[in-house]
Amino acid sequence: xxxxxxxxxxxxxxxxxxxxxxxxxxxxxxxxxxxxxxxxxxxxxxxxxxxxxxxxxxxxxxxxxxxxxxxxxxxxxxxxxxxxxxxxxxxxxxxxxxxxxxxxxxxxxxxxxxxxxxxxxxxxxxxxxxxxxxxxxxxxxxxxxxxxxxxxxxxxxxxxxxxxxxxxxxxxxxxxxxxxxxxxxxxxxxxxxxxxxxxxxxxxxxxxxxxxxxxxxxxxxxxxxxxxxxxxxxxxxxxxxxxxx
Amino acid sequence: xxxxxxxxxxxxxxxxxxxxxxxxxxxxxxxxxxxxxxxxxxxxxxxxxxxxxxxxxxxxxxxxxxxxxxxxxxxxxxxxxxxxxxxxxxxxxxxxxxxxxxxxxxxxxxxxxxxxxxxxxxxxxxxxxxxxxxxxxxxxxxxxxxxxxxxxxxxxxxxxxxxxxxxxxxxxxxxxxxxxxxxxxxxxxxxxxxxxxxxxxxxxxxxxxxxxxxxxxxxxxxxxxxxxxxxxxxxxxxxxxxxxxxxxxxxxxxxxxxxxxxxxxxxxxxxxxxxxxxxxxxxxxxxxxxxxxxxxxxxxxxxxxxxxxxxxxxxxxxxxxxxxxxxxxxxxxxxxxxxxxxxxxxxxxxxxxxxxxxxxxxxxxxxxxxxxxxxxxxxxxxxxxxxxxxxxxxxxxxxxxxxxxxxxxxxxxxxxxxxxxxxxxxxxxxxxxxxxxxxxxxxxxxxxxxxxxxxxxxxxxxxxxxxxxx
Amino acid sequence: xxxxxxxxxxxxxxxxxxxxxxxxxxxxxxxxxxxxxxxxxxxxxxxxxxxxxxxxxxxxxxxxxxxxxxxxxxxxxxxxxxxxxxxxxxxxxxxxxxxxxxxxxxxxxxxxxxxxxxxxxxxxxxxxxxxxxxxxxxxxxxxxxxxxxxxxxxxxxxxxxxxxxxxxxxxxxxxxxxxxxxxxxxxxxxxxxxxxxxxxxxxxxxxxxx
Ligand code: SF4
Numbered sequence: 001x002x003x004x005x006x007x008x009x010x011x012x013x014x015x016x017x018x019x020x021x022x023x024x025x026x027x028x029x030x031x032x033x034x035x036x037x038x039x040x041x042x043x044x045x046x047x048x049x050x051x052x053x054x055x056x057x058x059x060x061x062x063x064x065x066x067x068x069x070x071x072x073x074x075x076x077x078x079x080x081x082x083x084x085x086x087x088x089x090x091x092x093x094x095x096x097x098x099x100x101x102x103x104x105x106x107x108x109x110x111x112x113x114x115x116x117x118x119x120x121x122x123x124x125x126x127x128x129x130x131x132x133x134x135x136x137x138x139x140x141x142x143x144x145x146x147x148x149x150x151x152x153x154x155x156x157x158x159x160x161x162x163x164x165x166x167x168x169x170x171x172x173x174x175x176x177x178x179x180x181x182x183x184x185x186x187x188x189x190x191x192x193x194x195x196x197x198x199x200x201x202x203x204x205x206x207x208x209x210x211x212x213x214x215x216x217x218x219x220x221x222x223x224x225x226x227x228x229x230x231x232x233x234x235x236x237x238x239x240x241x242x243x244x245x
Numbered sequence: 246x247x248x249x250x251x252x253x254x255x256x257x258x259x260x261x262x263x264x265x266x267x268x269x270x271x272x273x274x275x276x277x278x279x280x281x282x283x284x285x286x287x288x289x290x291x292x293x294x295x296x297x298x299x300x301x302x303x304x305x306x307x308x309x310x311x312x313x314x315x316x317x318x319x320x321x322x323x324x325x326x327x328x329x330x331x332x333x334x335x336x337x338x339x340x341x342x343x344x345x346x347x348x349x350x351x352x353x354x355x356x357x358x359x360x361x362x363x364x365x366x367x368x369x370x371x372x373x374x375x376x377x378x379x380x381x382x383x384x385x386x387x388x389x390x391x392x393x394x395x396x397x398x399x400x401x402x403x404x405x406x407x408x409x410x411x412x413x414x415x416x417x418x419x420x421x422x423x424x425x426x427x428x429x430x431x432x433x434x435x436x437x438x439x440x441x442x443x444x445x446x447x448x449x450x451x452x453x454x455x456x457x458x459x460x461x462x463x464x465x466x467x468x469x470x471x472x473x474x475x476x477x478x479x480x481x482x483x484x485x486x487x488x489x490x491x492x493x494x495x496x497x498x499x500x501x502x503x504x505x506x507x508x509x510x511x512x513x514x515x516x517x518x519x520x521x522x523x524x525x526x527x528x529x530x531x532x533x534x535x536x537x538x539x540x541x542x543x544x545x546x547x548x549x550x551x552x553x554x555x556x557x558x559x560x561x562x563x564x565x566x567x568x569x570x571x572x573x574x575x576x577x578x579x580x581x582x583x584x585x586x587x588x589x590x591x592x593x594x595x596x597x598x599x600x601x602x603x604x605x606x607x608x609x610x611x612x613x614x615x616x617x618x619x620x621x622x623x624x625x626x627x628x629x630x631x632x633x634x635x636x637x638x639x640x641x642x643x644x645x646x647x648x649x650x651x652x653x654x655x656x657x658x659x660x661x662x663x664x665x666x667x668x669x670x671x672x673x674x675x676x677x678x679x680x681x682x683x684x685x686x687x688x689x690x691x692x693x694x695x696x697x698x699x700x701x702x703x704x705x706x707x708x709x710x711x712x713x714x715x
Numbered sequence: 716x717x718x719x720x721x722x723x724x725x726x727x728x729x730x731x732x733x734x735x736x737x738x739x740x741x742x743x744x745x746x747x748x749x750x751x752x753x754x755x756x757x758x759x760x761x762x763x764x765x766x767x768x769x770x771x772x773x774x775x776x777x778x779x780x781x782x783x784x785x786x787x788x789x790x791x792x793x794x795x796x797x798x799x800x801x802x803x804x805x806x807x808x809x810x811x812x813x814x815x816x817x818x819x820x821x822x823x824x825x826x827x828x829x830x831x832x833x834x835x836x837x838x839x840x841x842x843x844x845x846x847x848x849x850x851x852x853x854x855x856x857x858x859x860x861x862x863x864x865x866x867x868x869x870x871x872x873x874x875x876x877x878x879x880x881x882x883x884x885x886x887x888x889x890x891x892x893x894x895x896x897x898x899x900x901x902x903x904x905x906x907x908x909x910x911x912x913x914x915x916x917x918x919x920x921x922x923x924x925x
Contacts, residue, residue, distance in 0.1 A: 007708050009658060013668050014701065016708035035712045041658040046651060048612060050634030050643065054655035061659065089628075140613035173571040177611025179647075184609065185693025186264040190273075190575040191611070192697065220698030223683060275906075282907035299747040306743040316731045329890055335724040387913065388904040404904055411905055431905040435913050442914065447822045447861075463889055473860065473900035473915025480856040481822060491727065498889065502882040503747070516765065517842035517878075517897035520915060522856075525890035531855035532892060546730035555736070 002032045003116070004069035006062075008076045009041035015212045021239035022075050022113060025126055028241075039065045044082035047090070049179045059090055063102050071120065072110045075235050077142035077211045078178075080112040085145055112142070113235055114151040114210055124154045129242040131161030134232075135204040137195075137218060138170045139211040152210050152234055159237060165202040169194070176217035192221050199229065206232045248544040249339050250368050250597050256582020259605040263580040272408050276400075276577040279407035280568040286514025287565060287619070294510070303503045305623045308559035311495055312549060318461040318494045319540065325464025329526025331536045339369035342541050346371060346453065346486055347378045349537055353484045355380070355451045359442075361470065361478040362386035363455030364402060364562065365488050365541060367584040368597075371453070382453070383445050385474035387438050394421040400578030400586060403512050403564035408577050442474065452482035452533065457508070457561070458501060459494040459538075465525040466538065467501065469508060471518050479522050485533035490541050492549075492558040504561060507621035511563035544597035554629045557592050559622045566616035566626060572609055581606060588616035588626045592633060600636050607633035646690055665709065672703045749879040751841070758840045758876045759923065765843025769898025770911050771919040781868065782809040784922055785832065788866060797832040797866065798825065800858055802851020804834075807868065817858050825857060830864025830916070836888055838874045839881035844897045845869060845921070846881060848888035856892055865916040867896075871925030 003026055007019045023033045043058030062083070066072055074080050084107060091100040117123050136156060142148040156164050175181065175191025195218060199207045207222070209215045212233055219231035256262065266272060291297055311318055323333045336342035350358055358375065360366065360382050372382045372393075384393040388406035392399050395417050399405030406414070415429045418437050427437055454475065458467040466487060468475050479485060495501065501523075509518045527536050549555050567573045567587030578586030582603065583594040591606040607630050616626040637643055643651075657667035678684045684700040694700065753761065763773045776784040786809035789797070796813030798820070808814050814832070817825075825831075834852035835845045845867055847853045859865055875881050885893055900915030911917065 009664065012664075012708045013671070013703060016704055016706060016711055019708040020711060035709070037709060037713070038661050040661055040664050043658075046655060048631055048634070049647075049651065050607075050631070050636075050638035051651045051655065052635045052638075054651065057655065057659055140611070140615075144614035144618055171615070173611050173613035173615070175571070175611060177613065180608065180611040182690055182693055183605075183647075184260050184263060184572075185696060186260065186267050187572055187575050187609075188611070188693075189697040190267045191571050194575075216701070217698065220694070220700055223699040224685065224697065279907045282903075296747040299744070302744050303747055310741065310743055313735055315735055316728050319728070319731070335727050337723050337726050341723060385914075386904075387902045391904070404907070406904055407907070409905075414905060431908045431910045434905055435902055435910040439913055443826070446914070447826060465889065471900065472902045472904075472913040474913070476856065476860050476894065477914050480860055491731070498886050499882065502879040503745075505882070506747075506878050513903065515897075517839075517844050517895070519769075519897050519899065519901050521893075521895040523885075523893040523895075525892070528849075528890075528892050531849055532857075540727070542727045542730060546727065546734045549731065550734035552736055555734075 002034060002070055004034050004036060004066060004072045006039060006066065006072050006074040006079070007035070008074060008079045011076060011212055014216070015233065018075050018212055018233040018235050021233065021235040022073065024239040025235060026073070029121065029123070029126060036065050036069070042079045042082045044079055045178055047082065047086055052093075056090060056094060059087055060099075063099070063106060066106060067102070069109065071116070073113055073116045074110065075113040075210070075233065076213070077112050077139050077146055077148065078213060080110060081141035081145035083107070083110055112146055112148065112210065114148060114155055115146065117155060118151045125158035126155070126238050128238045128240055129160040130237045130240045132206055133163040133165055133204045134206050134208050134237065135165045135167045135199060135202040136170070137167060137174065137199075137207055137209040137214055139209055139214045140173050142210050143171060148210065155234065155238060156208065160242075162237070165204045167202060168198045174214050174218050176214050178213070181217060192217060196221055196225070200227060204229065206230050208232050208234055208237055210234050247338055247340065248597055248599065249370070250544070250594050251370060251584040253583040253594050254598065254602040256603065259580055259582070259609040262582060263576045263609070266576045266580050271410070272577055273575065275408050275410050277574055279401075279404060280574050283514055283568045287511060287568070290510045290514050290516055294506070300503055300507055301621055301623050304507050304561075304621055305559060307495060307500050307503060308622055309556065312492070312555060312558055315491065315494070315549065318496055319491060321461040322459050322464055322494050325462065326526055326538060327464070329464050331464065331526040331538055334537060334539045336539050336541045336543070338543050342369050342488055342539050342543070343371050343374035345539050346488065347374055347380065349484070349486055350375070350380050350451050351378065353451055353535070355449070357381040357383065357449050358451045358453050359383050359385055359445055359449045359478045359482065360389075360453045361455075361468065361475040362389050363453065363488060364584055365455045365490055366453065367399060368543065369488070369541070371488065383442070383449065385442050385446070385478060387435060387472060390438055390442070391417065394418070398579055399584060401564060401567055402562050402585065402587070402589070408579070446477040446481055450482050451484045451486065452478035454478055454485065454487045456487050456489045456493055458504060459489060460498050460501065461494050462497045463525055465498065465523050468522045469518055470520050470522075471513070473520060476520055476522055479524065480532045482533055484535045484537070486537045486539065488539045488541060490543070491545055508561055508563055511565040511619070511621040544599065547599055548596045551596070553632045554592065554596060556624050557596060557629060559624055560589050560593070561622055563621055565619040565621065569615040569619045571613060571615065572611065581609070592626055592629045595633055600633070600640065604637050604642050607637060650690055661709075665707070668703070668707050672705070675703055749877060751876050753876055758874060759871065761876075762838060762840035762843060762874055763923065765840065766898070766921055769843055769919070771898055771921055774920070774922045776922060776924060778924055781807045781922065781924060785809050785866070786812065788920060792864070794829045797830045798828045798858065798862060799832050800852060800854025803832065804852070817854050822857065822861055825861035828862045830866060831858055831862040832866045832868070833859055834868050835873060837881050837884045838869045839878055840874060840876050842878060842897055844881065844895050846885055847894045847896065848891045849894070850891065856894060859894065860915055863916055864918045864920075866920045866922070868922045868924060871923065
């Protein structure tokens with residue numbers, strides 16, 4: 001299967017290793033990965049902050065780039081949620097039936113990374129090896145918008161050597177919320193400190209997740225407080241094998 | 246006409262108010278404890294309902310339908326209520342409602358009133374108006390009494406004094422009720438309130454209430470409560486005056502069966518609250534022999550006018566979104582600067598005030614979606630928050646630095662080639678702050694971020710650069 | 716004053732008419748359950764269970780045993796009599812106790828009483844709710860409110876399982892005022908600790924008859 005990678009703007013710049021991991025996993029499974037260089041951003045930050053008009057441009061651009069892609073994978077639950085939840089409404093706001101039709105046509109072909117593996121490819125065991133104790137942060141968009149449910153955990157449970165430790169209060173937001181963390185730094189920090197207590201309470205070596213934006217937030221505090229606990233994207237765990245680690 | 250919502254027009258911006266509140270460890274403890282208790286109880290009694298989702302669907306559909314025919318249902322209510330002996334008044338804004346009520350109390354010759362929890366009267370600041378006219382209002386809901394005696398502000402729409410613990414309340418009661426001794430168990434404090442209010446219930450001739458529902462078909466009014474103070478205020482005085490937002494009407498008596506299932510389970514985690522009172526106009530020989538109802542607009546029709554956010558008016562004030570909200574759970578209600586706190590406050594207050602005030606409230610959310618998930622009438626609060634943010638931006642009220650950053654980002658993202666250039670610039674720009682791969686002291690918009698967290702330095706190679714070399 | 720009131724009424728209505736959208740989807744989905752699959756015995760058991768949950772005391776007896784059951788309760792509670800509404804069936808009352816009919820008693824009289832004995836109109840098992848329609852066997856609203864003790868007689872034919880079933884019966888009682896009672900008055904306003912008994916009767920006791 002030819003799978004088109006939508007890396008997302010922040011993964012492209014800040015977390016290239018996540019994109020590389022997605023490529024590694026999918027190629028290991030025998031698929032062809034393509035990367036369309038004209039892609040940029042889904043528009044989530046602009047849309048959620050109130051800059052709707054800027055996000056319209058990005059929506060059109062996304063549709064342009066991926067119009068004929070057979071299957072699109074994106075290693076960011078919040079960006080997939082943006083596309084799935086908001087693109088139809090945005091096209092409606094623009095009062096453009098043709099655009100609405102194009103959005104409707106592309107939605108069934110977009111998958112968050114763990115969705116692609118479990119739903120589309122029907123896999124939970126991707127032959128990974130990761131000899132560490134890991135806890136899993138659910139991410140609000142993955143939980144309440146994509147309803148990922150147990151999909152990320154199902155994948156981790158099949159990883160050889162990995163000990164999965166349940167995160168208490170997993171349904172609680174970490175306090176990132178995009179520009180929320182910047183506009184309301186004190187509340188965001190208070191939410192983050194609750195999340196950190198839960199993560200540290202598990203005694204896991206790493207906190208995994210399907211969205212680097214939350215992980216950047218949690219990881220930033222784990223680092224600042226010199227906890228010695230790291231964050232890692234699900235894809236990077238799944239990319240790791242006995243040979244590579 | 247001038248709409249005001251409590252004192253929200255002069256409240257501090259949310260981030261500033263919140264900064265102070267998150268530093269108050271006692272408050273955070275109290276709020277967390279209270280919201281945890283209700284959340285747990287709610288979860289239990291909601292889980293035992295197999296048809297919860299169907300009830301939510303019905304609850305939402307009835308409200309949406311009512312809003313589409315609001316004038317007709319209000320007129321139907323007015324006719325039925327009047328026929329049953331009630332007197333219906335209409336008020337365009339808070340001041341007008343207060344004026345109507347003050348005139349009525351004076352006309353009936355009373356200089357005191359007993360009140361049962363009505364947030365709508367907090368919204369209009371009725372107590373201030375009454376006091377200015379020489380009329381003493383006695384709040385009778387235990388939490389409202391705590392707030393009133395403490396000259397405090399409500400911090401939750403269902404349990405307004407949840408920010409106070411028993412020792413704080415004991416001290417307050419001893420001082421204000423003139424008691425030499427008082428236990429500190431909740432039972433002791435509730436008993437003190439009972440004694441303090443008993444004589445007032447039996448004596449005061451005018452009662453003031455809000456209402457949870459108005460039934461168009463029958464002209465009935467419904468008040469949902471727990472302590473029995475509501476029944477006291479609705480039953481014992483000679484005169485009853487209810488102040489009610491126009492959105493509280495529902496078409497049929499039958500519709501009540503939906504809300505009497507949704508509301509108690511969502512609000513307090515009970516299968517049913519101890520008391521519901523339903524009355525229709527005046528009943529000879531039973532209860533107040535004069536009944537007035539004031540139907541209040543105060544900005545509601547402007548909320549109705551916006552199709553993208555009018556579902557805000559579906560709210561049944563259960564408070565579930567507050568208890569679920571991770572932001573509210575950190576700050577408590579006072580940060581919202583309004584009688585309406587939490588997620589519903591963040592969307593309702595700015596809309597009532599035509600977006601002229603409280604413009605930081607739509608941003609007081611991480612958009613985590615927990616509010617939408619629990620809302621018994623399925624109000625898509627995150628969606629409305631985003632819509633209101635758009636209004637803030639479109640009206641030119643967003644901070645300049647943010648607007649520039651957003652414009653810059655939009656420009657960079659509009660073409661992949663520009664994005665690559667932006668990566669290069671960012672990498673160049675970060676070097677003064679790069680401390681061994683971590684950015685820990687950034688200026689400007691990101692200062693708040695690096696006050697509490699490190700940021701990984703931007704990698705030397707972006708994904709697209711890696712890919713192009715493959 | 717009258718002119719002013721008319722103006723506001725017209726203004727609010729005009730605002731609404733200008734603001735409301737076109738007719739929304741007119742069909743309201745009512746797919747929730749109006750009834751449950753419980754046997755009559757299970758319904759009774761659930762009702763008693765819920766009342767226990769609320770800390771209300773529950774007794775069962777037959778019609779003939781009502782007076783004896785009331786006498787037993789009064790003896791246990793060391794009461795010499797109760798207030799009763801004017802229409803309460805006299806054959807329910809045990810001898811040797813003082814029952815005073817509410818014929819315009821003052822609030823002070825109600826407040827000073829040992830409690831009140833009434834019938835009810837409807838009861839709902841799923842929520843442990845008693846509905847009082849303030850007919851002659853239940854009296855005016857103040858009668859079941861001001862006294863600190865309420866003894867209520869519920870006939871099994873008045874008991875339904877669900878809230879929708881209860882509401883259908885309540886609709887028939889309108890326009891009489893309706894009070895639903897689910898356990899004694901209570902508050903959780905202080906640290907979310909449930910305190911039972913605030914302003915309404917602090918003790919609720921129920922006799923299930925049939
Ligand atoms: S918005 Fe929904 S959850 Fe929040 S108070 Fe209103 S009805 Fe309850």
